[in-house]
Amino acid sequence: MIQVENLHKTFKLYRSPALRLKELVFRRSFHREFEALRGVSFRVQTGETLGIIGQNGAGKSTILKILTGVLLPDAGLIQIGGKITGLLELGTGFNAEFTGLQNIHMNGTLLGMSKSEIQKKTEAILEFSELAEFIREPIKTYSSGMIMRLAFSIAIHADPQAFVVDEALSVGDAYFQQKCMKKIQQFKETGGSIVFVSHDSNAVKVLCDRAILLDHGMVADEGEPDSVLNTYNFFLARKAKGEEIRFDPRSDRCRSYGNFKAKITAVNLEDAGGEPAECLVSGAACRIVITLAAEQKVDDVSVGILIRDRFGQDIYGTNTYHQKLPLALKRGEMCRVIYALDELNLGVGKYTLTVAAHRQATHVDDCYQWMDGVRTFEVVAPTGNPFIGLARLKPSVMVEHLRRHDRENRQAAANGARGARKA
CATH class of the missing domain: 2.70.50.60 (abc- transporter (atp binding component) like domain)
Known part of the structure; x- marks a missing residue:
């Protein structure tokens, strides 16, 4: 379970690195403040997936970084029932000069895995990522899709109770994205809690039980994924025209x-x-x-x-x-x-x-x-006329009994057509 209450986070922004030093020396303010999160609260139950959507800069990645311990909040309460891992920005926790195998050991250690655990899980990580052929090469030679494969494989095999996924999952080919989605679904079915950040509406609908919409660091909407996605689309349309949004x-x-x-x-x-x-x-x-x-x-x-x-x-x-x-x-x-x-x-x-x-x-x-x-x-279902699926198409069904020479003629015609296509 993940519980977040009244989370706040403010960043100090400087126009140049020199102003940061100047502020320390003269003890005067040379920065402006940016409120990334303003009183964000939500809960993710065991076996539940929460989708977080919103425009760039809304605070989505900041929440995930706080959940995984990369950042500390200025105020608020966070409770996580167990170990949490995640896939954040591409390449986080990796050393580009190290080989893929060395990065498995280093990243696994950062995720709280012991040396023996890493050794036991290495084969499964390689099998899932399908990178055994390149695992002794430095990851600076990897494509972004290969790095994503390795990062996801390590994180999901660290046996977490909670898992967070950022937009890094969108990198790479469709085949491995689908493989990741199935793995996430399996993790959810075994009781894992998931926080999923994505701009992919279909992925949010399929994977998530609930969703929240972030806008300027605040929760603007919360509920069923399709409802929150509709609100988000409405937000985008109204903001593009500069109109007031009312609920x-x-x-x-x-x-x-x-x-x-x-x-x-x-x-x-x-x-x-x-x-x-x-x-x-x-x-x-x-x-x-x-x-x-x-x-x-x-x-x-x-x-x-x-x-x-x-x-x-x-x-x-x-x-x-x-x-x-x-x-x-x-x-x-x-x-x-x-x-x-x-x-x-x-x-x-x-x-x-x-x-x-x-x-x-x-x-x-x-x-x-x-x-x-x-x-x-x-x-x-209608009485006496059952069917399966989403649509009742009401076909007209006929059965034709074929005599032997009819079957032979049709087979000959089919063979002739195949021969013509090959020619």
């Missing part, structure tokens, strides 16, 4: 934000009879009804829906703009947008419904209101 949290499960030029006042999921529904049969009819009220005059209004599965993966989304239904409202006007689905052809499972109102095609440019996970519903 309106309705409940623990629904995050709502936007400029609220138009407000979503009601969202209903109904069955075929128009009754509220939380459980629907795959293939049955249903309706999504959204009520919108204009706080001021809005043109080119688009009202959209987004259905996600229990892993936060987008399953289906559309809006009135893409459906070519123009909408404009005067101040005080209200309307209802009804999405009537003749057949809800989703696979069995639990889903969430997100709705939004914005200008034209996307919420990125001008978002009136985004309501994340406003409804949760379950889809059950």
Whole structure:
């Protein structure tokens, strides 16, 4: 378990190294202060993965350096239930002049491993990193991807109870990144706690149970990964335009934000009879009804829906703009947008419904209101027609019995086609 409470960290910034010496001699201030962390608090339970996202300079790497003991906080409480290791900036803890094998011993020692432990784990480290061929070469001859392979392999084989990963994991080829992701997942399943920093939205969604958004050293949002990622995208869009960001949290499960030029006042999921529904049969009819009220005059209004599965993966989304239904409202006007689905052809499972109102095609440019996970519903299998997967495709299935000469003719035709391709 990892617990962080009210963490603060401030750095002194000097315009030149000479000013640092001048400050010591004259005992006057020649620096400016930069608050990297301002009251950050979070908890990571055993077997849980926390994703940390945010723009460069938000304080993500500073948190990881404090967790791993590279930096000390100015104030705050940190509790870690066991040994913690991590993969921070590429090459941290390595000596470029040493061979890969020498760096295994040196880095392993820095991570708290004994000499006998390092010797026992060396073979496993080499096998996972796939660097046995180059292990007696100095790492100054390694590519950045090879250094990442070695660093990750050492850290994950140090038998930690907690593991932190920075953007260094993004270096290297896709094959080894996937290998690392699987290893992290295995570590999590055995009860390890993970703090994962990444700009890869898909990786955060797949690996993380929760996420926090850092902005200027403070926690701006916390919750389900898909919800926090939506908030982050909204942050980026609004900051790019220099607009004010406002939040309106309705409940623990629904995050709502936007400029609220138009407000979503009601969202209903109904069955075929128009009754509220939380459980629907795959293939049955249903309706999504959204009520919108204009706080001021809005043109080119688009009202959209987004259905996600229990892993936060987008399953289906559309809006009135893409459906070519123009909408404009005067101040005080209200309307209802009804999405009537003749057949809800989703696979069995639990889903969430997100709705939004914005200008034209996307919420990125001008978002009136985004309501994340406003409804949760379950889809059950239809009686007598089971299937597996995320979609009920309703195929037309036929069986053709072939006579012997039909089989021979088709085989001859297939052989002829293969011969023509080879020619």
